[in-house]
Amino acid sequence: MDFRTGQLAGHTVARVGYGAMQLEHTDRQAALTVLRRAIELGVNHIDTAEFYGDGVVNGLIREALHPYPEQLVLVSKVGAVHDGHTG
Helix, strand or coil: CCCCEEEECCEEEECCCEECHHHHHCCHHHHHHHHHHHHHCCCCEEECCCCHHHHHHHHHHHHHHCCCCCCCEEECCCCCCCCCCCC
């Protein structure tokens, strides 16, 4: 993994993280396994959002990784409004 890093809120994070958006379309057990394996392989930056699967993705992240590793940075988006017509 390319560990060129940047600073985010005082944490050193990889420039490339794991995008969790597609996890809502994955078998639950497979999603949990993928998240855990990503951390084992050194991923320390996971991108998510409340509106990914109406909160399903955040629940998967919590179930797979809580208590969160100290080096893990969860990056999220806020303020988006889900209008029911878009994904």
